[in-house]
Amino acid sequence: MSAVDPAHRRDVAVDPAHRRDVAVDPDRRDDGAADHRDVAPARATHRGVVVGPVALAWRPRVFWTTAAALVATAVLVVLGVAVGSTWIAPDTVVRSLLGAGSGPEAFIVQTLRLPRVLTGALVGLTLGVAGALTQTVTRNPLGTPDIIGVTSGASVGAVAAIVLGGGSYSVSAAVLGAGIPVAATIGALVAAALVYGLGWRGGVQAHRLVLVGIGVGATLDALTSYLLVRAKITAAAAASQWLVGSLSSTSWSSVWPLLLVAAVAVPLALATSAALAVGQLGDEVATGVGLAVHRHRTLVVGLAVVLTAAAVAAAGPVGFVAFVVPQIGLRLAGTNRPPLLLAGSLGAALVLAADLLGRAVFPWQVPVGIVTTVIGAPYLIWLLVRHRREMSR
Numbered sequence: 001m002s003a004v005d006p007a008h009r010r011d012v013a014v015d016p017a018h019r020r021d022v023a024v025d026p027d028r029r030d031d032g033a034a035d036h037r038d039v040a041p042a043r044a045t046h047r048g049v050v051v052g053p054v055a056l057a058w059r060p061r062v063f064w065t066t067a068a069a070l071v072a073t074a075v076l077v078v079l080g081v082a083v084g085s086t087w088i089a090p091d092t093v094v095r096s097l098l099g100a101g102s103g104p105e106a107f108i109v110q111t112l113r114l115p116r117v118l119t120g121a122l123v124g125l126t127l128g129v130a131g132a133l134t135q136t137v138t139r140n141p142l143g144t145p146d147i148i149g150v151t152s153g154a155s156v157g158a159v160a161a162i163v164l165g166g167g168s169y170s171v172s173a174a175v176l177g178a179g180i181p182v183a184a185t186i187g188a189l190v191a192a193a194l195v196y197g198l199g200w201r202g203g204v205q206a207h208r209l210v211l212v213g214i215g216v217g218a219t220l221d222a223l224t225s226y227l228l229v230r231a232k233i234t235a236a237a238a239a240s241q242w243l244v245g246s247l248s249s250t251s252w253s254s255v256w257p258l259l260l261v262a263a264v265a266v267p268l269a270l271a272t273s274a275a276l277a278v279g280q281l282g283d284e285v286a287t288g289v290g291l292a293v294h295r296h297r298t299l300v301v302g303l304a305v306v307l308t309a310a311a312v313a314a315a316g317p318v319g320f321v322a323f324v325v326p327q328i329g330l331r332l333a334g335t336n337r338p339p340l341l342l343a344g345s346l347g348a349a350l351v352l353a354a355d356l357l358g359r360a361v362f363p364w365q366v367p368v369g370i371v372t373t374v375i376g377a378p379y380l381i382w383l384l385v386r387h388r389r390e391m392s393r
Contacts, residue, residue, distance in 0.1 A: 062333045062342060069345035073121060076352035080117040081109055083360050119250040120355045120368065121348040122258045123311045123318055124325075128347020129269050130307040131322030132329070132338035136276050137300045138206040141383060144323040145308040148213025151322075152220035153191020154312035155243060157183035159224050162239040163231040181257060181313035188309035191220060192301060209301075245318040245369020247355055254314045261310035269303050269340055276300070280337055318369045320376020321347050327383070350375070 081093045088096075088105055095101045096109035131144045138148075145151050161183035199205075199212040224243070228236045278291045286293050311318065325346040326338035332346075333339050351368060354375065358366035 059333070059335070062335065062339050065329070065332045066339065066342045066345055069342060069349055073345055073349045073352065076349055076356065077117050077121060080120065080352050080356050081113045083356060084108070084113060115252045115255050116247050116250050116355075117352065118255050119258065119314055120247050120351045122255070122262050123247075123315045124321055124347035124349065124351030125266070125344040126258070126262055126307040126311045126347075127318065127321040127351075128325045128329075128343040128345070129266055129340050130304040130311075131347070132326040132340050132343035133269055133272075133276075133300050133304040133307075134322070135326050136337045137279065137297050138209055139280070140206060140210050141323075141327055143206070143210045143213075144326075145304055146317065146319060146322055147217065148210055149191045149195055149215075149217030149220055150188050150213075150305050150308045151312060151317045151319075152217040152224070153194075154184040154188040154309050155317050156220050156224050156227070157185070157187020157190075158242065158313065158316075159227050159239045160187075162242065163227050163235045181310070184313040185306075185309040187220075188305050188312065191216060192305045196298070196301065242316045244367045245316040245372070246367035247315050248365065248367070250315065258310050258314045261306060265303050265307050265310075266340075266344065269300075269307070272296070272300055272303070273340060276337065316369060318351060319373045320380070321350055321372055324372075324376045324379050325350055327379075 078090050078093050078097075081097070082088045082090050086108065088109065092101065092105055093109055096106045097114070101109060127145070130150075134143045134145055134148065135141055137143070158180050161179050195209065195213045195216050198216065199208045201208070228239055231239065275291055275296050278286045278289060279293065279296060281289075283293050308322070326343045329342040329346050330338045333342055350372065354371035355368040358368055358371050
């Protein structure tokens with residue numbers, strides 16, 4: 001799915017990774033208006049990969065870094081299943097994952113540990129892709145779901161559901177019950193609608209989206225704190241534990257909804273890659289080559305909201321994943337925007353590594369959200385300091 005006008009799509013050849021590769025033939029500008037037929041790649045040496053509506057330039061560096069991230073994710077999946085109160089050899093884990101295991105070890109792998117590991121991988125995948133989408137569409141490294149209020153909205157919805165339930169059910173029942181995912185999704189959608197509505201001035205500009213999102217997020221965080229203060233002790237304790245971001249209460253019932261959302265939303269996000277590349281040229285140029293900018297921006301933000309809400313509903317607000325991994329992918333790939341699949345792969349690897357550290361390094365289990373925050377907060381400070389130094393030059 002792409003927000004590029006179908007009538008223009010076949011005539012526009014934009015290199016997604018390098019905006020300077022786009023050249024306009026000056027001899028064809030008859031009336032000064034932007035003509036989509038005049039846009040052509042300056043270099044024809046870049047081969048493209050087209051799968052249905054998805055059109056991507058062939059970038060060896062992006063391909064190999066993504067392949068490496070996927071391999072690292074696979075290794076972390078095996079290690080995540082192997083590590084626990086009872087160590088299981090990796091070869092046994094692989095046999096059990098392939099359905100060749102038997103006995104108590106196969107039960108531990110397939111029933112007890114695999115749902116947690118798969119949930120962690122899917123949470124990282126969805127948050128990584130969501131962060132890459134919002135950072136690209138806002139053209140701002142701070143434009144992530146947890147910065148612009150989407151995660152805060154999902155948290156308000158989930159906490160409200162837990163608090164209104166009176167804390168009469170356990171944390172696992174609260175997180176995995178049908179009410180919490182729905183409440184988190186509604187909260188995220190309401191937050192996104194508020195940000196979009198308050199930021200609309202004949203259209204939504206990228207910088208206004210970030211600024212309004214920060215304000216809406218702060219307001220929603222205050223509402224979450226108010227709900228916790230007014231709640232009963234049992235409900236407040238359950239909600240506080242959920243707000244940390246943890247994979248300890250996951251089961252197969254939390255894997256399937258998240259897998260369904262990822263299977264639908266991630267391919268749709270990848271299908272917007274060509275439009276995202278065009279959007280990097282600026283609103284005026286993108287409109288001139290046939291991109292419906294506001295419709296495209298709404299679509300991208302909507303996909304990011306759905307992905308974020310699914311991740312928050314499954315594991316709570318796992319902080320800084322959507323912020324950190326797109327920037328890491330941007331630097332590893334050497335492109336002018338975070339590659340979506342690379343960001344998702346790095347997000348899965350980060351969440352799995354954080355969960356593994358929280359279970360294996362410390363004598364007690366540290367929730368994955370705390371580990372990712374410890375990793376991401378210093379990176380945010382470094383990015384802000386670096387930006388300030390660049391602005392002062």
